[in-house]
Amino acid sequence: MLDLVIVEESITSSGALSVFHAAVDELNRRYGGTSDTHHLLIDELKPPRGVFLVARYQGHPVGGVGIRPISDPGLRFGEVKRLWIRPDLRRAGVASRLMQAAEDWARGAGYRRLYLETGPAQPEALAFYPRTGWTVVDEFPEGAFSHDAASRFLKDV
Numbered sequence: 001m002l003d004l005v006i007v008e009e010s011i012t013s014s015g016a017l018s019v020f021h022a023a024v025d026e027l028n029r030r031y032g033g034t035s036d037t038h039h040l041l042i043d044e045l046k047p048p049r050g051v052f053l054v055a056r057y058q059g060h061p062v063g064g065v066g067i068r069p070i071s072d073p074g075l076r077f078g079e080v081k082r083l084w085i086r087p088d089l090r091r092a093g094v095a096s097r098l099m100q101a102a103e104d105w106a107r108g109a110g111y112r113r114l115y116l117e118t119g120p121a122q123p124e125a126l127a128f129y130p131r132t133g134w135t136v137v138d139e140f141p142e143g144a145f146s147h148d149a150a151s152r153f154l155k156d157v
Contacts, residue, residue, distance in 0.1 A: 002092055004055050004062075006101045011045040011052040011066070019054055019064030020045075023084035030121040039145045040081055044068035049078075051105050055085075055098050062086040065098045067106055070115065071141035078106050079144065080116035083125070090124070099132060107157045114157055115140055117150035129153045 009016040020042075027033075045052045045066040055063040063085040070079045080102060085094045106114055116134070118125040130136070134153035140146040 002057055002089070002094065004057055004094060004097060006053055006055050006098060008047075008051055008105070009054045011042050011050075015054050015056070015061040016052045016064060019061050019084055020052065020066070020082055022086075023064070023082040026084065031119065040068070045081070049073075049109070051102075051109070053098060053101050053105065055094050057089065057094075062089050063094045063098055065102050067102055067109075067111075067114070070144040072143065075141065076110055076112040077141055077144070078109075078111045078114050079140075080114055083116075095128060096132060103155065103157050111157055113154055115144065115152065115154050117146050117152045119147065119150050126151055 011017070011020065044050050045068055049069040050067055052066040053064060054061050065083040066081040067078045068081055069077070071077045080099070083095060083098065085098075103114065115137075116129070117140070118129065134155045137152050137154050140152055146152055
């Protein structure tokens with residue numbers, strides 16, 4: 001098992017931004033588009049309701065994941081955004097550890113349920129989430145954006 005350190009970092013830090021932009025770059029390459037950031041504001045990944053977690057290996061950022069609030073604030077729902085792992089470390093348990101840290105953070109922040117979406121160009125993600133306890137759902141909660149072709153998942157925390 002890798003000697004990872006997973007830490008909450010400001011989304012405006014160089015480490016967090018490098019991971020975030022690597023995730024966006026990969027999405028753009030897989031889906032053939034340009035950055036679809038108008039549905040995600042960086043400020044949504046800032047405390048107290050949002051977070052960005054960075055996995056570091058030997059001090060270097062090798063992955064990350066964010067959580068932002070969605071829907072009616074009283075429902076305490078969050079959305080997982082931009083899970084990304086450096087390609088040479090995929091299938092080494094980094095994603096599982098990041099997602100567990102994200103779920104733990106969400107629980108501690110008072111979230112009741114997390115949602116996420118992934119798409120057909122991400123077969124690894126489509127296989128990963130059900131293996132780690134996420135349930136497929138047809139819709140996101142009212143007021144939360146979801147891409148038409150997305151596969152949607154939820155997990156109670």
